[in-house]
Amino acid sequence: MTSEAWHAVVVRAARAAGGASRRLGRGHGVAITGKVLTRLSPGSVDALARGRRIVVVSGTNGKSTTARLLRQAWSGQGDVALNDDGANLLSGVGHALLTSDAERVVLEVDELVLPEVLHRTCPELVVLLNLSRDQLDRVGEVSDTRRLWQEALRGTPSCRVVANADDPLLVAAAPPDRTTWVGAGLLWSEDALACPRCSAPLLRRGGEWSCRGCSLARPTSPITRERDAVRIGDRRMPLGLALPGDAAAANATMALAAAQELGVDADDALLRMHEVRHVGGRYATGSLDGREIRLLLMKNPASAASVLSLLAEHRRPVVLVLNAEDADGRDPSWVWDVPFGQLRDRPVVVCGRRAADLSVRLAYADVPHTVARDVTAALSLLPAGPCDVIANYTAFSGVSRRLEC
Amino acid sequence: MLTICHVYPELLGTYGDGGNVEVLRHRMARRGLGAEVIDVHQGDALPRTAGLLVVGGGEDDAQRRVAPLIGELLSPAIADGAVVLAVCAGMQLLGHTVQGSDGNVVEGAGILDVTTARSSRRAVGEVIASSTGLPLGRLTGFVNHGGATTLGSNARPLARVRRGPANHPLNRDEGAVQDRVIGTYLHGPVLARNPELADHLLHLATGEELEPLPDVEVAALRRERLRPQRIWRR
Numbered sequence: 193m194t195s196e197a198w199h200a201v202v203v204r205a206a207r208a209a210g211g212a213s214r215r216l217g218r219g220h221g222v223a224i225t226g227k228v229l230t231r232l233s234p235g236s237v238d239a240l241a242r243g244r245r246i247v248v249v250s251g252t253n254g255k256s257t258t259a260r261l262l263r264q265a266w267s268g269q270g271d272v273a274l275n276d277d278g279a280n281l282l283s284g285v286g287h288a289l290l291t292s293d294a295e296r297v298v299l300e301v302d303e304l305v306l307p308e309v310l311h312r313t314c315p316e317l318v319v320l321l322n323l324s325r326d327q328l329d330r331v332g333e334v335s336d337t338r339r340l341w342q343e344a345l346r347g348t349p350s351c352r353v354v355a356n357a358d359d360p361l362l363v364a365a366a367p368p369d370r371t372t373w374v375g376a377g378l379l380w381s382e383d384a385l386a387c388p389r390c391s392a393p394l395l396r397r398g399g400e401w402s403c404r405g406c407s408l409a410r411p412t413s414p415i416t417r418e419r420d421a422v423r424i425g426d427r428r429m430p431l432g433l434a435l436p437g438d439a440a441a442a443n444a445t446m447a448l449a450a451a452q453e454l455g456v457d458a459d460d461a462l463l464r465m466h467e468v469r470h471v472g473g474r475y476a477t478g479s480l481d482g483r484e485i486r487l488l489l490m491k492n493p494a495s496a497a498s499v500l501s502l503l504a505e506h507r508r509p510v511v512l513v514l515n516a517e518d519a520d521g522r523d524p525s526w527v528w529d530v531p532f533g534q535l536r537d538r539p540v541v542v543c544g545r546r547a548a549d550l551s552v553r554l555a556y557a558d559v560p561h562t563v564a565r566d567v568t569a570a571l572s573l574l575p576a577g578p579c580d581v582i583a584n585y586t587a588f589s590g591v592s593r594r595l596e597c
Numbered sequence: 598m599l600t601i602c603h604v605y606p607e608l609l610g611t612y613g614d615g616g617n618v619e620v621l622r623h624r625m626a627r628r629g630l631g632a633e634v635i636d637v638h639q640g641d642a643l644p645r646t647a648g649l650l651v652v653g654g655g656e657d658d659a660q661r662r663v664a665p666l667i668g669e670l671l672s673p674a675i676a677d678g679a680v681v682l683a684v685c686a687g688m689q690l691l692g693h694t695v696q697g698s699d700g701n702v703v704e705g706a707g708i709l710d711v712t713t714a715r716s717s718r719r720a721v722g723e724v725i726a727s728s729t730g731l732p733l734g735r736l737t738g739f740v741n742h743g744g745a746t747t748l749g750s751n752a753r754p755l756a757r758v759r760r761g762p763a764n765h766p767l768n769r770d771e772g773a774v775q776d777r778v779i780g781t782y783l784h785g786p787v788l789a790r791n792p793e794l795a796d797h798l799l800h801l802a803t804g805e806e807l808e809p810l811p812d813v814e815v816a817a818l819r820r821e822r823l824r825p826q827r828i829w830r831r
Binding site: 325334335336385386388390392393522523526527528529548549554555557563 | 817
């Protein structure tokens with residue numbers, strides 16, 4: 193059988209598997225379609241990507257939000273495909289390419305899968321957001337990921353890069369001759385205190401940083417975020433997002449820079465990004481067990497820092513849900529890197545499979561709290577009125593499915 | 598006033614190990630005893646008053662950076678009687694030599710009589726161990742390391758592993774104790790999950806007999822973590 197014929201067979205098999213899974217009510221068929229495709233013929237991804245304009249988004253935090261915003265910003269030029277179900281491994285990429293004929297494609301890609309996706313899809317642009325500790329038992333060391341990216345980018349010389357100049361790990365990884373630097377800000381710098389190249393201390397002054405031991409320093413960025421606005425050259429444009437908080441503003445700045453690289457006018461890109469109100473349930477407000485809640489994702493110290501800054505705007509009661517399943521990372525000790533003391537001013541209930549770990553963490557931060565069996569029980573313990581539900585990955589999906597928007 | 602030094606938090610602070618410092622400070626404060634925490638960064642000297650040194654875990658690059666510095670930094674204080682808690686990479690660095698992920702061997706501080714080679718398989722998972730030399734009962738934690746650590750005759754294991762990975766794939770030792778230095782592979786952070794170890798370190802450092810504290814939340818966590826069927830292994 194020729195490789196073209198084999199490809200056609202695999203594509204048909206993958207479609208059939210997805211359809212069967214949907215008919216049997218086993219979900220949306222994303223996982224099975226992608227798995228059949230990439231297991232039987234990983235080369236199918238290469239074939240499906242050929243001739244299309246592909247942009248890849250990766251980083252520890254903000255992948256889904258940035259990819260979603262970028263899709264919206266780019267949509268003025270026509271349909272844009274996106275793996276918008278959080279399926280960011282090779283199978284999810286395969287599914288997105290298979291199920292849409294759109295010429296333009298935005299792919300959010302897991303940090304460890306990025307090298308293979310770069311190699312297989314030859315994207316015209318890759319957007320690198322940030323790198324920080326996440327699921328050490330699965331992803332491993334941050335510096336290893338940085339090296340992996342550096343090598344992968346070296347191997348795809350036609351791919352342009354948009355990268356965050358405020359993250360020293362990215363500046364060490366991205367090829368300077370084809371990177372557009374963006375000053376998106378870094379909400380969590382605890383994993384970038386020492387130089388990624390030589391481990392000497394990094395010197396920070398204002399928004400600038402440089403290494404005391406080698407020549408690594410923050411490159412100048414033609415696009416820079418200033419709180420809720422973006423400065424492009426002499427022009428300052430308010431972001432005006434529907435999504436709240438610094439993290440979303442940083443992601444929007446990255447998406448805007450990427451859209452400009454793709455030839456989209458900045459004003460048009462911003463107008464379109466305003467339409468995005470939530471991303472896969474993140475920031476969604478709705479009703480759960482008859483209570484009005486806002487749902488927030490907190491999956492590692494960096495994302496926790498951005499969630500806590502959102503919470504500082506009011507004193508709503510909080511439900512914290514912590515799991516430690518495979519998809520969360522099996523070690524929840526990262527909660528000790530989160531400054532929970534800020535929650536002393538409001539009622540707090542914790543639940544989830546690792547509620548006991550969180551309860552000890554809060555006790556040492558002097559945050560009065562109650563432990564509940566599950567989210568429903570937790571909500572019933574809180575005073576009336578709107579509240580925030582903050583959950584890590586698997587816990588978040590559980591709540592998100594039940595949320596009535 | 599006890600001075601607790603957090604050694605190189607920017608390099609050795611992987612995943613919550615800073616929590617150990619917070620636990621120590623908090624347990625002193627709850628007893629009405631004074632403690633100050635000082636972060637010791639690269640280039641800083643240890644304060645003369647340093648009584649308890651906490652060295653956390655870190656990545657390979659950070660470990661290579663710290664290796665030539667840490668012996669000189671800590672040795673005088675340890676000779677003066679400072680107590681040390683060294684976790685994961687911190688414990689490895691206090692030993693004679695450490696083999697990194699690239700196979701290269703770096704010299705450690707030589708303070709703790711341990712040697713770390715590279716293990717063929719990464720040790721990841723929940724651990725339950727019974728303390729051996731010290732009266733600390735059962736210890737619980739999460740380990741994630743690629744080391745194969747063996748103890749010399751001057752160091753004793755902190756505990757014997759009942760479930761989960763140990764110091765070395767070929768033995769059941771957990772951690773290392775030598776004089777006033779305690780090393781462990783346990784994260785969690787280890788002192789949050791094992792308050793008796795925290796109080797033992799504080800007792801060594803202050804000389805005070807410490808009243809037990811009502812650790813309601815910790816007791817619930819320990820009940821859950823020490824329940825055998827909850828243990829996850831890879």
